[in-house]
Amino acid sequence: MIELMNRNPTSIYSIFIGMLATFVTTLFIFIYLSFFPASTHDKPFILHIPVASSVSNIAEILADNHLIHSKRFxxxxxxxxxxxTKLRAGHFLIPQAINQQSLITLLINDSGSHNLIKVTIPEGFSINQISERLASHNICFKDDFETFAHSKAKTIFKDAFPFLSDIPKDTIEGYLFPETYFFQESASPKKIIEQMLKEFNKRIYIPFQKEAKSYPYSFHNLVTLASMIQKESRKLYEMPQISSVFYNRIKKRMYLASDPTVVYALGKSYKDRVYYKDLDIKSPYNTYRRLGFPPTPIASPGKKAFFAACNPDQTSYLFFVAKPDGSHHFSKTYDEHLEIQRIMKRRKKS
Structure with a gap:
């Protein structure tokens, strides 16, 4: 203390300024690391840091992936x-929301061994198609996935995901949300399905739960309707119109008469198109011969299809027929519907 007091004011001032600068810098870095978000992505992704990358190289990679705001800082x-010298190379799984401190900690402490396989499950895929896609990426065996999804998943996950309790059958068809996922090679069907159910819960069940309760149909029936809308619609803007046709037909006690339900009923015997003889197939999924909804969804609907199921357009349409470009002609009467079909046939021949 005596030594410090004997120093001249300039020396004491310099020490004070140095300590203050260190404190301010430390405080600023703490605030930056703790509170400034790093990831601006809407889903997890894999980040690759090549071997022998310098700090400058890593900063460049992070900036390119919108994970840091300033390479210099x-x-x-x-x-x-x-x-x-502590930053690692490898493949890192970056979560959806991560702050700067967590990002740096991840790059220092994580093994970087996340050699995950990216796979996209499109909207409108059935369990059968999902299993084929996963098998083609060496993620899991087709038969193992189908067996688990059709007979085990509901029992195992119904407590974690309440919406599964309303399903009348054991299959969870329609509840595996279509999205781009990252899975380990040779992942278990249980692990894969749990991740897809979590996504369904987050993207469909939670956002639409209250809205769905205002409809006279169960949540399960709305998922089923959404799956039909998804399979019938190649144009997103038509989904509310197609939804209105199904609602109008239900009100009039008409068959829903949806070709995709027949395709689902045919299964492996489906041959690229629906023939008139196929419309007589004996199946609870044949909406040409059975009133109401099929017992389960026929595919995994996307968010827009489910929104259309909950928000149909207000129309008087009862029929629609596909045009060559994938859009549809809508009509209010059967005679009008037949006339449109005749016009389309004449155009096709000419």
Whole structure:
């Protein structure tokens, strides 16, 4: 203390300024690391850091992936943390929401061994199609996935996901949300399905739960209707119109008469198109011969299809027929519907 007091004011002032600068820098870095978000992505993804990458290289990669706001400040923080040689190379699973501190901690402590396989499950895929897609990417065996999805998943996951309790059958067809996923090679069907159910819960069940309760149909029936809308619609803007046709037909106690339900009923015997003889197939999924909804969804609907199931357009349409471009002609009467079909046949021949 005596030694400090004997120093001249300029020396004491310099020490004070140095301590203050260190404190302010530390505080600023703490705030930046703790509260500034890093990831601006709407879903998890795999980040690759090549072997022998310098801090500058890593900063460039992070900036390109919108994970840091300033390459210069990132390098400053790494030097301040004395972490220049601690950043690892490899494949890192970046979560949906992550702050700067968690990102740097991940790059230092994670093994970087996330050699996950990216696979996209399109809207309108059935369990059979999903299993084929997963098998083609060496993620799991087709038969194992189908067996688990059709006979085991509901029992195992119904407590975690309440919407499964309303399903009248054991299959969870329609509840595996279509999305791009990252899975381990040789992942278990249980692990895969749990992740897809979590996505359905987050994207469909939670957002639409209250809205669905205002309809006279069960949540399960709305998922089933959404799956039919998904399979019938190649144009997103038509989904509410197609939904209105199904609602109008239900009100009039008419068959829903949806070709995709017949395709689902035919299964492996389906031959690229629906023939008139196929409309007589004996199946609870044949909506040409059975009133009301099929017992389960026929595919996994996307969010827009489910929104259309809950929000149909207000129309008087009862029929629609597909045009060559994938859109539809809508009509209010059967005679009008037949006339449109005749016109389309004449155009096709000419």
């Amino acid at each position: 990132f390098k400053l923080v790494i030097r301040f943390m004395n972490a220049d």
